[in-house]
Amino acid sequence: MTFFNFIALFPLQSGLSDFSFGSNKSSASNTQIVIFIVAIVAIIGVVIIINSAKKGPAAAKGGGKAAPPSPKKMFSSFKMHRLCKSLGLNHEQAKMLSFVFKMDAVSDPEKSIKTPALIDRHFRRSYRIIEQSSGSDEEAQNRLAVLFSTRNRLENSMAGGISSTRQLTDDSSVVFSYGKEKYNVPVISAKGENLTVECPKNALGSQIKISRGDKLPAFIFTKNNKGFSFETRVVGYSTTYGHSSLMLAHSNQLKFLSQRRFRRRQAVIACFINMVYVEGSGKKQKLKVDKRRISGNIADISVGGCSIKTTAAVQGGVRIKLEYTQGDKNVAALGQVLRTNRTGMNTIAHVKFLKVSRKSMNLINAYVYEYVNE
Numbered sequence: 245m246t247f248f249n250f251i252a253l254f255p256l257q258s259g260l261s262d263f264s265f266g267s268n269k270s271s272a273s274n275t276q277i278v279i280f281i282v283a284i285v286a287i288i289g290v291v292i293i294i295n296s297a298k299k300g301p302a303a304a305k306g307g308g309k310a311a312p313p314s315p316k317k318m319f320s321s322f323k324m325h326r327l328c329k330s331l332g333l334n335h336e337q338a339k340m341l342s343f344v345f346k347m348d349a350v351s352d353p354e355k356s357i358k359t360p361a362l363i364d365r366h367f368r369r370s371y372r373i374i375e376q377s378s379g380s381d382e383e384a385q386n387r388l389a390v391l392f393s394t395r396n397r398l399e400n401s402m403a404g405g406i407s408s409t410r411q412l413t414d415d416s417s418v419v420f421s422y423g424k425e426k427y428n429v430p431v432i433s434a435k436g437e438n439l440t441v442e443c444p445k446n447a448l449g450s451q452i453k454i455s456r457g458d459k460l461p462a463f464i465f466t467k468n469n470k471g472f473s474f475e476t477r478v479v480g481y482s483t484t485y486g487h488s489s490l491m492l493a494h495s496n497q498l499k500f501l502s503q504r505r506f507r508r509r510q511a512v513i514a515c516f517i518n519m520v521y522v523e524g525s526g527k528k529q530k531l532k533v534d535k536r537r538i539s540g541n542i543a544d545i546s547v548g549g550c551s552i553k554t555t556a557a558v559q560g561g562v563r564i565k566l567e568y569t570q571g572d573k574n575v576a577a578l579g580q581v582l583r584t585n586r587t588g589m590n591t592i593a594h595v596k597f598l599k600v601s602r603k604s605m606n607l608i609n610a611y612v613y614e615y616v617n618e
Contacts, residue, residue, distance in 0.1 A: 471501035
């Protein structure tokens with residue numbers, strides 16, 4: 245019995261000792277006792293409730309069983325609004341970025357924004373969710389278009405990249421000038437004292453010999469589309485994996501270049517092109533697609549354009565219709581050849597896209613950002 249209960253019951257015990265059967269006052273005394281008991285019970289109940297309320301916080305801190313904590317909020321709306329504003333996102337893009345972060349339970353948006361691998365993981369997950377949860381194909385394509393416009397905006401907002409050629413990965417490439425030609429050579433290894441790349445070859449496939457000590461102006465594009473220029477020199481030649489390789493001096497003085505508008509990905513994709521001609525004049529102009537198909541291979545692609553390698557003679561300035569298959573889906577675009585280069589028996593046509601459907605644009609972006617299986 246607690247101290248409060250003892251004090252409360254003490255008057256009751258005194259009252260009961262004075263009670264006697266057969267007294268003229270028994271009826272009145274019975275009524276008073278009942279009222280007194282009810283009052284005491286009510287007081288005890290109030291005391292118990294107050295004590296329980298006081299012990300609640302202490303139990304949560306100590307060994308008592310505490311109520312489960314409320315779920316932690318991933319990030320504040322104010323913080324998210326400020327982040328989206330700093331990135332230059334419009335209203336739709338800001339909503340999409342919030343959706344992407346919530347789908348992957350992101351608690352530190354700023355860290356994800358600064359880490360390309362993380363941000364692509366979040367967007368890849370949302371890409372699949374949108375594909376699976378959209379009510380119609382039109383809805384899916386509209387949402388995916390906003391998803392990729394948001395991702396591309398983040399791509400152009402990401403800072404810096406690398407400061408040394410030692411940070412290059414083995415799947416990157418280096419472009420350098422020698423004489424009047426430019427050579428795009430894959431990186432074999434950036435580890436060690438030298439930057440090891442494949443030996444450059446001419447249009448006939450013969451290896452180009454560059455003297456040791458020769459200086460070469462070069463540039464690179466990282467996977468997240470950042471361009472850097474630097475100067476290197478030929479250190480020598482070696483044999484790597486049974487093939488002759490060129491060793492270049494590392495550079496710690498990379499200069500940031502203005503980047504491409506859209507991310508571009510190297511590729512080898514079989515495609516077909518048809519020449520497109522303009523007929524008529526004024527308001528009666530219309531495009532006519534030539535029935536003859538020319539086969540080729542896409543060498544690199546972005547939503548802004550592509551490079552196509554073909555054995556056919558293609559002139560600069562002409563319009564073309566490009567078609568290829570990605571998985572089980574068809575991709576088509578209307579483009580214009582900006583310029584061409586001859587490499588042996590092949591022509592490299594550099595194409596700018598003039599018109600691409602929303603669905604085809606989403607498919608190209610999904611390939612470029614590697615959100616789909618090839």
